[in-house]
Amino acid sequence: MKIPFNKPYLTTKAEHYLLDAYRSYQHCGNHKWNLRCIDYLKKRFHFREVFLVPSGTAALEMGVFLCGLKPGDEVILPSYTFSSTATAVLLAGANPIFCEVEPNTMNIDTNCIPKLITKNTKLILPIDYAGIPCDINRIEKIAADHNLSVFVDSAQSLSSRTSTGDYVGTSSDLAAFSFHETKNFTCGEGGALVVNKEEWIDRAFILQEKGTDRKQVLDGLKSKYGWVDIGSSYLLSDILASALYSQLESIDFITNARRKITDSYLTSLKPFEDAGFIKLPRPPKECSLNHHAFFVIFDSKENKSQFLKTLKTEFNVSAYIGYQPLHSSAKGLSLGYKPDDLPITQDLASRIVRLPFYTELGLNRDHLNYTVFSIISVLNSIYQ
């Protein structure tokens, strides 16, 4: 048996929708299937406005431009994240200020945020790692105290709920979601920017349409459109939107399947945590998760490496390391950071492993049992 790390889930209706979109002769952005997805997302998750874009990265970029960042402005984000969170900040000409994470969720450590705030700080940009919501309430309190905007990189967390019961992406000024092949709900490459801040919505339509006021022409308010602002082509082909819609329709089915993986991992790994060998995710109790991923923090990086290697070679099961912290990457160093600047992040990232996680694994009891058996076997061999 071979267990991959990730595999996209194929929905039954997707092929029908793909052909419908293709035969519609309307293949570019914001046509029928885009509008269906947007409507679905707004109704189900209570987002104020939704823009479908080519990727989660594009959603981050559109968002930081919408924040009106200028050269010299500072953005606080965790070092433990994907490069796109930081490249978006750099593209806007602003400076990324990296913050520590905390080990229960691997999300930004809100206790460390206040000391990073300067007169140049304009934005806090946390992420929801592994689908676990960051502490948005605390972050918004800090932001309000310092007149900062909040933009959550929720690439991994669509359909998770925060400790107040709200869906992620509903309370911050902006939220970015990803529909990349590796995500719970996917169309290969795709993303969404949620804009909750009313005053930014009109400009978002302009940024999406290459800096033009084309939306006003489509709405019948003008006869011809013109160039009025910066922008890009922040649009998702209707062909991809049709595949995405089939996934959104399946959110409950997909989430239930994935929940089984979380439950299996938690149950089977708890004895190793109780014995002090590993540490498991500990999301706030009131949160509900979309079951995007599952991470394990080992007691040493040697044991982590041994685990990954043995799991692959002896059982053909693929687990992966986490992010290389951005502050200590080549680009982070060129920005003036040293690895020791964020010792907690540096240490945790060296010991973290992500276990195999994909919808089909939750639907196939044999594969899930084999995966758990393999993981337990390797842990037993290491910690015997």
Place this chain on the structure above:
Amino acid sequence: MKIPFNKPYLTTKAEHYLLDAYRSYQHCGNHKWNLRCIDYLKKRFHFREVFLVPSGTAALEMGVFLCGLKPGDEVILPSYTFSSTATAVLLAGANPIFCEVEPNTMNIDTNCIPKLITKNTKLILPIDYAGIPCDINRIEKIAADHNLSVFVDSAQSLSSRTSTGDYVGTSSDLAAFSFHETKNFTCGEGGALVVNKEEWIDRAFILQEKGTDRKQVLDGLKSKYGWVDIGSSYLLSDILASALYSQLESIDFITNARRKITDSYLTSLKPFEDAGFIKLPRPPKECSLNHHAFFVIFDSKENKSQFLKTLKTEFNVSAYIGYQPLHSSAKGLSLGYKPDDLPITQDLASRIVRLPFYTELGLNRDHLNYTVFSIISVLNSIYQ
């Protein structure tokens, strides 16, 4: 009968390819169908390296970042172009310097370029309007004399050949192509960046992958990738690439169909040009065209408006205006331009019309005859 301005062409194999891509479980960028398209483009058009990206706009942005533009740098481009050509320059922090066009092709007037060159100029960024190649040989001569890079916005001109017989996009440092729904060869939303400058290729792979050296891991040169540079998600879903491949296979068929439209328009409109009422495109004789579009420059903007209105209301045939010049748009004015700064562009843009142009029109003799009949009828009514 109703004649739209544009309609994407559906290829016979596309549905088969779309389902194959979907069933492959590999939906993100640079998988099988991406590689097939890239291979096809490189072999057929002799491009040095090709990157499939989410849009022509994204290709422009990736290209300007690759040029290493810095704040204060200047980029010379025509004012008569789509907003994306200029927004890409602004995103890179550089200043767009707008140049006049000439009426035979509506492309950049190369006689006007030298006087715009300053010590800050880094790049010349012409476009190939309506699929007609710009005077790339003259532009490259000027660039060489002043140590400038050349990046051609060839969004509309894939498969056209320049006066030396070379395909567009082969001689400049960079070229951007679009596969938007409105283009000859389309997948709804998509684009390609061609990189001919050898020294820029390695960095292009990094910019495409969100600023990481992931390509080195895929090539087996490193065990884990890290953040090393700026970048974005300049990738095209393999689902869209499968549809694109079906179009690339049909380039000759599509081009032959579209040639019939050009020929019909030229033949039927020549008497009106000979009488001095209108002006038709006059591409350099040695060029060969991809037949992307067809424009007519009227003798007055009043006659232009009358033509558009009558053609639509009396015959249900949709023609369109051209670009609003960028220098005199709201954003251009905010950059310090005045409409009179580029009087030739301002005048020509006020009198130009684009006629209906799409592959199916060239395949349906009745529709093409009706379109030409309608156009001639309206011209006769105006210039009786």
